[in-house]
Each structure stands twice: as structure tokens, then as C-alpha cells.
Amino acid sequence: MSEGVPNVFEDVELAAVRSALLEWYREDHRSFPWRETTDPYEILVSEVMSQQTQLGRVVEAWEDFLDRWPTTEDLAAAERAEVVAFWSDHSLGYNNRAKYLHEAAEQIETDYDGSFPDSPEELSELMGVGPYTANAVASFAFNNGDAVVDTNVKRVLYRAFGCPDDAAAFEQAANELMPAGESRDWNNAIMELGGVACGQTPACDEQSCPWREYCDAYHSGDFTAPDVPEQPDFEGSRRQFRGRIVNTLGEHDELGLDELGPRIRVDYQPDGNYGREWLRDILTDLAEDELLELDGEGDETVARLRR
Structure with a gap:
């Protein structure tokens, strides 16, 4: 102790x-499909998707994802932009999770010869896999977790x-x-x-x-508990607009601020509360997550997806 x-x-x-x-x-x-498998890849996908995303939205996305990329080999061979676009299309939250999942698949294939490590310590070496996710995969796939x-x-x-x-x-x-x-x-x-x-x-x-x-x-009769914030609504959230930006840029080679803004928000006004400054802030986050590239400065900023 x-x-x-x-x-x-x-x-x-x-x-x-x-x-x-x-x-x-x-x-x-409750019946969830990832509870019916011990495949570490399938469990990792479910754990990453479930981060800040309601389970009701995860089931269909999880099944669609595995239909498209059924193994780490398939995922590692995919274009990252495809994986990110899938993430956005299914409203799965921050797109950097898709990037990390793709990189983790590449690690499995190149560093582990296609076989998952089975301990929380080793699983934590995978890109984007923190202690909680590593322990969950070790537990549910290998019965080997804390x-x-x-x-x-x-x-x-x-x-x-x-x-x-x-x-x-x-x-x-x-x-x-x-x-x-x-x-x-x-x-x-x-x-x-x-x-x-x-x-x-x-x-x-x-x-x-x-x-x-x-x-x-x-x-x-005292059911007080630690203050656990509820998951924020997705509608109107920053996560939603990140997804819209990625989807929109997936349809265009590149867009300037005032071309992109009205396509993702009907009340976009260049100098308004939801204008260039607001949009540039989100674009900067996406660029830091290596999901897109920014050229130019100030009002002349141009955004394109990172390939």
C-alpha cells in the first residue's frame, strides 16, 4: 500500500x-462489437474512437473503419489524408487521432513485424497511445492489464x-x-x-x-461524487469545425480565409466574431497537428491539406 x-x-x-x-x-x-473480439487492432481502433465521442456514434464508424482497413497492414498502406477524411466524415472528434492511429499501424508493421506488443508498457510506445489506452488494449486483447x-x-x-x-x-x-x-x-x-x-x-x-x-x-443516500465534466455537445463545437475544414479542403486544392470561411460557417464574416481571426486560430491548430499546411500571412493566408 x-x-x-x-x-x-x-x-x-x-x-x-x-x-x-x-x-x-x-x-x-450492453452489447458492443469490440467486446466480442480479442483482436488488439480492433480494440485499439475502438479505444481511440471512443475518446470524447459518444459510444452510440462509435459502433457504425468502427464497423465501417474495419471494413475499409481490416488490418494494421491495410491501414499502414493507406494514404493518411484518406484516414483523416474518414474521421471527419464520421464526426469522431479531433483529427489528430486519425493521424496517430495511422502512424501506430505503421509502427506495428515496421517495428513489430505486424504483431502487437502485449504489455501496457510496450503498447505505450505506439504513437498516440497513452497509459489509459495502452492498459485498456492490454486488458481487453490480452487479459494482461492493470x-x-x-x-x-x-x-x-x-x-x-x-x-x-x-x-x-x-x-x-x-x-x-x-x-x-x-x-x-x-x-x-x-x-x-x-x-x-x-x-x-x-x-x-x-x-x-x-x-x-x-x-x-x-x-x-448521499450520492455525491467527484465533479466529472460532461462531454461537450458536438454540434457547434470546435471539433465540428475542424472536421468541416478538413472535409472542405479535401474537395479543393487550396482556399484562402474568405473562401474557406463561408463554406464551413454560414454566419462567417471576415471581421466578425466568427471571422478571419477565429478561422486562423483553428487552422493554426490543424497545422500544428500536421493535418494541413498554411502559406502566406494575415488576411492572405492560404490553407491546403497536408499530403
């Missing part, structure tokens, strides 16, 4: 808690066992609670619990939460 981090399971029968959750999950859970700690898991641990709202405490509690050799089902199960029974508005009885008899919040 880490120094200074309290033991939140001091009076908890861990075997019973673990068994109850796994039985609940295995009896019934406990996943996302916002759903934090909420569950805070409510059920009084875990302090502290990163080290959440990490320790999640790993102590997870049974050895069960990272695939366990991580799916505890995230499912937070997603359907222990959301920001809890549905303990409606979803037959398996931890009701152990849960501090259920017995006290």
Missing part, C-alpha cells in the same frame, strides 16, 4: 464484492467505498480490488457498472446494482 493512501477496503469482503460484480456483468451487459481507472470507475469507487478524490488513491483502490488474471472481464464490468447503474444520476435498483449491500452511498 502506498504511503499516505488509506485502505478503503479494510472492512470489505473482497472475494464477495468481486464475485458479485463479475456475475452481474457476465449475466447481462485496473482501468476512468471517470466511471472513479465515481463507483468514491460512492461505494468512500475512496478519496485523489489520483493515487483511485489507482491503488482500483488495482487492489481487481482480481488477479481477470483484467479483461473485470475492467469491462466495473466500467459497465459506472456507465449503467452508477451514472451521475444513479439507477441502483433499476439496474440491479450488485454492490448495493456493500455501497456506502446506497445506504446513506
Whole structure:
């Protein structure tokens, strides 16, 4: 146990808690296609797509993506612009994720001879794969991960066992609670619990939460939890306009600010709130992400997709 981090399971029968959750999950859970595979590539695609994108939008995009590029070899051989355009067409958020996924496929093919590494440490070496995603792929593809700690898991641990709202405490509690050799089902199960029974508005009885008899919040009626910001709406967001810019530039060789602006926003006015300054700021971000190139300065700026 880490120094200074309290033991939140001091009076908890861990075997019973673990068994109850796994039985609940295995009896019934939401059906997502990536839960029916152990292919690390398919799981990586689902994890990258799910970052800041609602799962309801991910299913169709995931299936379409794998139809088009079914293996890392296929993805690595694709033109990056095609992958980025797909990302935008399916409203999957920041396009740099598509770029990183493409680069990760190239790494798999060139550095790993087409075979995925199976540990969180090695998976973290892939482009754009952070500790959370690496651990998720190790868990769901290889049953070889640590406990996943996302916002759903934090909420569950805070409510059920009084875990302090502290990163080290959440990490320790999640790993102590997870049974050895069960990272695939366990991580799916505890995230499912937070997603359907222990959301920001809890549905303990409606979803037959398996931890009701152990849960501090259920017995006290106090369902406060760490402040977890809700995912921002996609409509009208900066992500949406980034996608529109990439799509529009995909149809034209290059466009100046005042040619591009009206094509992505009907209320574009060169000197207005949504004018050249606003547009140039988004274009600069996209250029820094190596998704497009900018020529010229000031009002003479011209944008084109990076090839």
C-alpha cells in the first residue's frame, strides 16, 4: 500500500464484492462489437474512437473503419489524408487521432513485424497511445492489464467505498480490488457498472446494482461524487469545425480565409466574431497537428491539406 493512501477496503469482503460484480456483468451487459473480439487492432481502433465521442456514434464508424482497413497492414498502406477524411466524415472528434492511429499501424508493421506488443508498457510506445489506452488494449486483447481507472470507475469507487478524490488513491483502490488474471472481464464490468447503474444520476435498483449491500452511498443516500465534466455537445463545437475544414479542403486544392470561411460557417464574416481571426486560430491548430499546411500571412493566408 502506498504511503499516505488509506485502505478503503479494510472492512470489505473482497472475494464477495468481486464475485458479485463479475456475475452481474457476465449475466447481462450492453452489447458492443469490440467486446466480442480479442483482436488488439480492433480494440485499439475502438479505444481511440471512443475518446470524447459518444459510444452510440462509435459502433457504425468502427464497423465501417474495419471494413475499409481490416488490418494494421491495410491501414499502414493507406494514404493518411484518406484516414483523416474518414474521421471527419464520421464526426469522431479531433483529427489528430486519425493521424496517430495511422502512424501506430505503421509502427506495428515496421517495428513489430505486424504483431502487437502485449504489455501496457510496450503498447505505450505506439504513437498516440497513452497509459489509459495502452492498459485498456492490454486488458481487453490480452487479459494482461492493470485496473482501468476512468471517470466511471472513479465515481463507483468514491460512492461505494468512500475512496478519496485523489489520483493515487483511485489507482491503488482500483488495482487492489481487481482480481488477479481477470483484467479483461473485470475492467469491462466495473466500467459497465459506472456507465449503467452508477451514472451521475444513479439507477441502483433499476439496474440491479450488485454492490448495493456493500455501497456506502446506497445506504446513506448521499450520492455525491467527484465533479466529472460532461462531454461537450458536438454540434457547434470546435471539433465540428475542424472536421468541416478538413472535409472542405479535401474537395479543393487550396482556399484562402474568405473562401474557406463561408463554406464551413454560414454566419462567417471576415471581421466578425466568427471571422478571419477565429478561422486562423483553428487552422493554426490543424497545422500544428500536421493535418494541413498554411502559406502566406494575415488576411492572405492560404490553407491546403497536408499530403
